[in-house]
Amino acid sequence: MSETVGRVDLDALLADAHRVVDALQAVELASCGDEQVISALRSFETLRRRLEPVDHALILDVERRGLPGHTLSRGPAPWLRQTLTIDIHEANARVRAAHAAGSRRTLLGQPLPARYPAVAAAQADGQLAARQARVITCMLDKLPDTVLERVPEVEAALVDSAQRYDASALQKLADRHRDWLDPDGTLDDVEKRRRERDLRFTQRPDGSCTGSFEGTAELAEVLQVAFDSLGAPTPETDGVKDPRSAGQRRHDALLDALKITVGSGSLEKSGGVLATIILTMSAQDYATGTGFATTGHGAQVPTSEAMSWAGGDYRLFMTVLDSVQGITAYSSTHRLFTEGQRLAFIARDGGCAFPGCLAPPGWCQAAHIIDFIDGGPTTVANGMLLCGFHHREYVRQGWTVRLVDDRPEWTPPRWIDPQQKPIRT
Structure with missing residues (x-):
C-alpha cells in the first residue's frame, strides 16, 4: 500500500x-523588463541544475530494482538508451554522474552518503552545473591511493571555485590541483x-573516426618505434618531397602497423572468427561500384572506397545482399558454425x-534459431549473432525468434507487449 501511495505522490509531483x-512556456517575454528576464x-x-540529483536518484533506483535485467538490457546505460531514446554516450555519462554524486543505499536499504558529498550538495542547491560536476569527479577518480585522504579537501576547494569559473577554466584548475598534490613526482608515477x-x-x-588517449610509457615507446619505422617521410621523387604533414605520417604509420597486425593472423579470435574486415553491399552496388558499403561496425563507406581496401594486408570478407537483405553470395576465406557462416552473420x-x-x-x-538438439541445421538460414547475455536469457524471459526474409524477427513475451507485435532487426 505504501508503494502505491509513493507512486501516486511521485506522479502527482511530476x-x-x-x-x-x-505556464512558463506560455509566458509572453516581450512584456517583461530586462532585469526581470535576466533574473528569470x-x-x-539554478532550477535546471537542481534537477540533476533527481536524475541521479531515479537512475540509482532503476539499478537497485534490477529493471534493466527485466527487459534483457545489458546494463543501466543501454536500458536508458532504449527507454528514453537518448544517445548511448549520454546514457553512460548520466550513469557515471549518478554513481559519483547520487545518494546510495546498502544491500539492506540503509542510506549511504554520495561518493562525493560536496558535489552532491552543490548540485542539490543548484550551485553546480552537470559539466562542472563531471570535471571535478573525473579528476578525483584519477587520484592515486596515496593521496585519497586529501580528496575531501580538494573536492571542497573545486566546488567553491566552480562558483567563479566555468567548466573549461575549472578543468585547468583541477589539473593544477593534481600537479600540486605531486609537485616533485614523489608519487608512484608508473602506477599512476x-x-x-x-x-x-x-x-x-x-566511417571516419576521432578520439583521444592517455598512454603508459610502454605504449609511448612502442608507438615511437612504429612511427620511426613506418612514419618517416618518403624519399624525394624528381625533387618532390613527401606532401604529408608529420601528423598525417603518424596516422598512416599507425594504420600500416594495424594492417600488418590484422593481416598476420596472430590476433586472438573475436567471436570465433579471425580478425577480418567485413564489407556488405547490394548486388547492384557491387556490380557498378556505386552506392555505399556497410562495414562490420556499421559505418557507411562509398563502395568504390571500400572495394579498394581489398588490396590491403588483412583478411577481407565481402557479402552481397538482395533487396530484402537476404544473403545472396559471400566470399569464403556440424553443430559448430564455420568461420564463413559467422562472417556472413x-x-x-x-x-x-x-x-x-x-x-x-x-x-x-553464433546461435541456432531452431536449436540443434531440436533438429535445427547449422546453416546461415538457421543462425544469428547474439551476445552471451541475450543468448542465455532470451528463451528464459519468454522471447521467440524466427527468420523472415532472411532477417531475424522477434516476438516479445506478453508481459512486455500484450499485443506481441513482432520486431524486425
Missing part, C-alpha cells in the same frame, strides 16, 4: 512540474599512469541481433 513548465534566466539555470591509461574512440557515420546482423542491443560482433556468439 504532473505539477509539467503544469508549471506549461539565472533562476531557471597505469591507472590513468585510457583510449576514447568514436566512429562517425561515414556479422555482415547481416552487424552485432547482436536482439532488438536494441549494441553489442559488437566481437562480443557475440
Whole structure:
C-alpha cells in the first residue's frame, strides 16, 4: 500500500512540474523588463541544475530494482538508451554522474552518503552545473591511493571555485590541483599512469573516426618505434618531397602497423572468427561500384572506397545482399558454425541481433534459431549473432525468434507487449 501511495505522490509531483513548465512556456517575454528576464534566466539555470540529483536518484533506483535485467538490457546505460531514446554516450555519462554524486543505499536499504558529498550538495542547491560536476569527479577518480585522504579537501576547494569559473577554466584548475598534490613526482608515477591509461574512440557515420588517449610509457615507446619505422617521410621523387604533414605520417604509420597486425593472423579470435574486415553491399552496388558499403561496425563507406581496401594486408570478407537483405553470395576465406557462416552473420546482423542491443560482433556468439538438439541445421538460414547475455536469457524471459526474409524477427513475451507485435532487426 505504501508503494502505491509513493507512486501516486511521485506522479502527482511530476504532473505539477509539467503544469508549471506549461505556464512558463506560455509566458509572453516581450512584456517583461530586462532585469526581470535576466533574473528569470539565472533562476531557471539554478532550477535546471537542481534537477540533476533527481536524475541521479531515479537512475540509482532503476539499478537497485534490477529493471534493466527485466527487459534483457545489458546494463543501466543501454536500458536508458532504449527507454528514453537518448544517445548511448549520454546514457553512460548520466550513469557515471549518478554513481559519483547520487545518494546510495546498502544491500539492506540503509542510506549511504554520495561518493562525493560536496558535489552532491552543490548540485542539490543548484550551485553546480552537470559539466562542472563531471570535471571535478573525473579528476578525483584519477587520484592515486596515496593521496585519497586529501580528496575531501580538494573536492571542497573545486566546488567553491566552480562558483567563479566555468567548466573549461575549472578543468585547468583541477589539473593544477593534481600537479600540486605531486609537485616533485614523489608519487608512484608508473602506477599512476597505469591507472590513468585510457583510449576514447568514436566512429562517425561515414566511417571516419576521432578520439583521444592517455598512454603508459610502454605504449609511448612502442608507438615511437612504429612511427620511426613506418612514419618517416618518403624519399624525394624528381625533387618532390613527401606532401604529408608529420601528423598525417603518424596516422598512416599507425594504420600500416594495424594492417600488418590484422593481416598476420596472430590476433586472438573475436567471436570465433579471425580478425577480418567485413564489407556488405547490394548486388547492384557491387556490380557498378556505386552506392555505399556497410562495414562490420556499421559505418557507411562509398563502395568504390571500400572495394579498394581489398588490396590491403588483412583478411577481407565481402557479402552481397538482395533487396530484402537476404544473403545472396559471400566470399569464403556440424553443430559448430564455420568461420564463413559467422562472417556472413556479422555482415547481416552487424552485432547482436536482439532488438536494441549494441553489442559488437566481437562480443557475440553464433546461435541456432531452431536449436540443434531440436533438429535445427547449422546453416546461415538457421543462425544469428547474439551476445552471451541475450543468448542465455532470451528463451528464459519468454522471447521467440524466427527468420523472415532472411532477417531475424522477434516476438516479445506478453508481459512486455500484450499485443506481441513482432520486431524486425
